[in-house]
């Protein structure tokens with residue numbers, strides 16, 4: 244399967260939210276990494292077919308998704324970023340309602356709902372109102388909902404927002420398990436979520452794709468540009484002004500050890516460090532990626 | 539030369555290309571065949587049946603209440619204005635149907651439901667058929683009671699009942715295009731209240747309506763019926779995500 248996004252642009256008035264994006268997605272997990280406001284959600288909405296684009300086209304196996312229409316939506320699973328409505332629905336009823344909208348048969352729908360509740364570990368709250376669920380539980384329900392029709396294209400907009408570390412790992416395993424024979428598009432600004440599961444990473448900045456490749460390929464970009472330096476605490480500010488400073492940790496030699504991404508060696512005593520995805524993020528965004536629940 | 543011969547030989551066979559629908563359904567089948575979940579053939583009838591359960595409970599309740607009120611009033615009121623009663627009660631049905639029809643249309647729900655096989659616009663059509671059908675039955679029932687209790691010609695009261703219904707439905711739908719459901723309900727109720735009171739307060743208005751002949755009545759009814767069909771059709775085609783973002787605020791992110 245091949246999902247081709249050609250010259251997609253979205254403008255809101257004068258503001259360009261997504262700027263001439265060109266990518267062809269194949270089976271596997273594709274991570275869309277970007278800071279707040281970089282246009283991830285806007286791009287996902289266009290791929291999901293809910294938001295019209297200003298320019299460009301999206302096609303699945305050579306067919307425009309607007310022409311495929313229901314055939315396309317039939318293979319689509321979508322978890323929107325804000326999943327806060329449906330408060331008055333019971334968990335079970337909500338899933339059944341989504342089944343109805345996804346065209347699933349009554350008997351089959353019931354069975355499928357139970358399977359999905361089990362899969363995301365919500366079988367004990369199936370009779371609770373959605374409004375009474377915790378944030379993480381809601382998110383899991385959103386994932387269950389997206390999987391009901393066994394989609395071949397799965398679009399997840401910040402799916403792990405609000406999940407605790409245990410659930411994060413569980414979710415990562417679920418994605419791994421699902422990623423065969425499917426296109427999974429996964430938007431996030433949390434690097435650790437995708438570092439082991441993404442077959443491909445797209446880095447998005449101000450509506451554009453600024454880097455595109457496998458994790459290794461992206462790490463190669465910053466190879467030789469990541470440094471570890473021991474400095475005094477009073478030097479920290481001047482370093483932060485001059486360089487992109489990543490992780491700061493304790494140092495045995497001086498006050499602190501800083502991780503710096505820079506084209507030039509920042510200090511005589513700086514030693515080259517092994518790059519990770521966080522450094523790539525830092526290199527492109529000049530700021531530290533959000534680390535959530537590092538346990 | 540050889541190519542031409544082959545071509546002419548092949549021309550002899552008439553190949554009929556299947557129509558677009560068939561091609562699409564093949565594509566759908568191929569895509570489906572690779573998945574563990576298969577989607578059954580969807581007919582509009584099936585969509586309607588699936589939507590009956592998601593019609594708001596308050597809709598059934600208030601519709602039932604409407605029926606009781608109609609029966610009760612006909613048994614109590616005894617004046618020449620009884621017929622007008624039909625004209626002025628049927629708009630009530632629209633106000634109770636609005637939340638059911640437009641319930642799906644908020645930004646968050648549209649974002650999710652717009653990606654499903656059955657689109658919100660189709661859900662809207664299914665629900666308007668459900669509400670419309672029930673309202674039709676209720677109005678016919680009211681007309682029947684009117685025919686039994688009063689000596690107004692059946693056709694006259696039927697036309698009046700449906701005129702009240704279609705005209706107010708048209709107004710309600712128009713407002714729903716520009717305002718949130720609650721606002722549309724409030725505005726429609728206000729217009730409806732003014733209309734009803736004017737009918738009962740000003741004798742001229744009442745007499746005018748009572749004395750309209752069949753031809754005028756049916757023309758006005760037909761006019762509103764067409765307008766209503768038009769606005770329902772327009773609504774169905776216009777409830778896209780962007781439209782709802784416009785109606786329900788642009789807050790995003």
Ligand SMILES: Nc1ncnc2c1ncn2[C@@H]1O[C@H](COP(=O)(O)OP(=O)(O)OP(=O)(O)O)[C@@H](O)[C@H]1O
Pocket residue numbers: 255258259260277278279280281282283284285286324432783788790791
């Ligand atoms: N409906 C809208 N009207 C106007 N501007 C919008 C609208 N939706 C998004 N934008 C703008 O488009 C840009 C991209 O927004 P988008 O929501 O796609 O970012 P994002 O990468 O998903 O951010 P986040 O990480 O916060 O979810 C933002 O600058 C935002 O202000």
Ligand SMILES: [Mg+2]
Pocket residue numbers: 283284285324400791
């Ligand atoms: Mg977003």
